[in-house]
Amino acid sequence: MSQVDEVRAAADIVKVVGDYVKLRKAGANYMGLCPFHQEKTPSFAVHPAKQIFHCFGCGVGGDVFKFVMMIDNLTFPEALRRLGEKVGITVSETFGDATYDANAQVRAALYKLHEAAAKFFASQLGGTAEGRLARAYLEDRGLTDEVVGRFRLGYAPGDGQALTRHLSGGYESELLEKSGLVVRDSERGRHYDRFRRRIVFPIANDSGKVVAFAGRALGDEQPKYLNSPETPIFTKGRVLYHLDRAAQAIRKLDYAILVEGYMDCIAVASSGIENVVASCGTSLTEGQIRLLARYTRRVVVNYDPDSAGVAATERSLGLLLEEGFEAKVLALPGGLDPDSFVRKEGSGRYRELLAGAPSYIDYLTDRAVATHGVSTPEGKVGAANVVMPYLARVPNPMLRAELANRLAERLHLDQRLLQEELWRAAGTARSEIRILPESAVPKVTTAEKELLRAFMEDQGLADELLPRMVEQGILEGLETEPIFKRFLELRRRGESAEPVALEEPLSAEARRVLYESLFWAVEPPDKGRIEHHLRALRSRRARRLLDKLPEAIQQARRANDLAKLAELDQLKLSLQNELRGLEQGRKISIH
Secondary structure, eight states: OOHHHHHHHHSOHHHHHHTTSOOEEETTEEEEOOTTSOOSSOOEEEETTTTEEEETTTOOEEOHHHHHHHHHTOOHHHHHHHHHHHHTOOOOTTTTTTTOOHHHHHHHHHHHHHHHHHHHHHHHTTTSHHHHHHHHHHHHTTOOHHHHHHTTOEEEOTTSOHHHHHHHTTSOHHHHHHHTSEEEETTTTEEEESOOSEEEEEEEOTTSOEEEEEEEESSSOSSSEEEOOOBTTBOGGGOOBTHHHHHHHHHHHTOEEEESSHHHHHHHHHTTOOOEEEOTTSOOOHHHHHHHHTTOSEEEEOOOSSHHHHHHHHHHHHHHHHTTOEEEEOOOGGGOOHHHHHHHHOHHHHHHHHHTOOBHHHHHHHHHHHHHOSSSHHHHHHHHHHHHHHHHTOSOHHHHHHHHHHHHHHHTOOHHHHHHHHHHHHTTSOOSOOOOOGGGSOOOOHHHHHHHHHHHHOHHHHHHHHHHHHHTTTTTTOTTHHHHHHHHHHHHTTOOOOHHHHHTTOOHHHHHHHHHHHTOSSOOOOHHHHHHHHHHHHHHHHHHHHHHHHHHHHHHHHTTOHHHHHHHHHHHHHHHHHHHHHHTTOOOOOO
């Protein structure tokens, strides 16, 4: 057995996909929200028996390797290695050298370099007089040795070349520059450390690999926080701090706490509340929201209570609502951020407030009422105008209407008038229902889908029937013709017609049809139903040919080609007789 087959056999696709997508059992399959396009109702299916996935919305599909390649933007060798790590199989380092592209090799080297840097920074914390001062700072912030070790906190020395010297022996200068940890001084022609005299926070991706760092200045140096630049392994808008550790708790509790800063995240998590993430020193992005949506669609936003934090909260709410999240807002009293609040009031009080966090609509309404008041008509309208843009971004019309009713009651406004205004505001948003042009609608019959499903279940049946189906032209002009022909090609080469092998040369639309057929929610057809489907395909072929005859007959008449006319008349009679026989249900044979 090859390493590919060994890993494929060990990597259960339901478990692998379940690490990224919240799946629910639905008959023989599992369903969830597609991670590859925006959707509000689940159309993403995983077939445990066939070990494949398919989205009925955007059409993507494949096996466990294809899923990991798409979700994490990996090459096949990288996906193989990652899956191998998950199932405890060591994949040969030399596997796939021919296809292991240069970018993949750079990424692999950068992962190793960042891990080496994380260990170096950790060793500096307390290892020198400078490092001991940094450790004392963390102690003053309430961080124990256990917390410092768990979050792998470190220190970047102030001499400016400590990390560069440490890494230069094992890594070339070009890779050091690509990492963003080392910067080249073009005027002096030397390299120096990006992070100097800072507490260092390693940032890991959702797989737990260190991909970047954040450094907090110990003195008054600006900026207060400095992040790694974007690199081949790090895009700020697609990483959430602490998600690798928080993922399991988020899934279990089915909600995430979203905070702004690294220290906020560490304070909440170290108090025993693990389902917390931070946005890596950047405003919350669509990429981060879609990453979080793999684990939950419920979030409590707990940003700092200052003006910048309030603005960030409102900005984040708009994005979360558009992605169909159920959002709450926790605004801590006393003007305290999460880190300060937990240290001052304790985790018990934080949990109490967390449990009572109001929905985003109540939070926004409270703020609007505090600003405008509801004692005058003008105040009521002003408060409503603050909240309405957020309601308009709620994609579900029924939920939008219910929330509008709640707002109307709170502000003592006429519900019908408020609903009409909301309907106008939401009318400019994209409709949830999209009608495809006729040319884009797949014209695939039940007969084609069920025959393809039957051949996949019993490839001996395909060996018996497919050659004659192709030779007799039954499949000509059908959407499924390239799929059946690929099936026959594989069988004639003595290979099993597995989904991944079938899809390789197919168009995107043909791949969609292939996977939809494999997920066809009926039992494979019996012998009688197979005969019925073959009759249907032959009837369809006969009708297609008959539809083309009038034009051909006209051309023969204009050319006064009597021999051709006689031939076409005979063909017409033959096709009509064939159709009558098929419609009367005569048993057919394609042998």
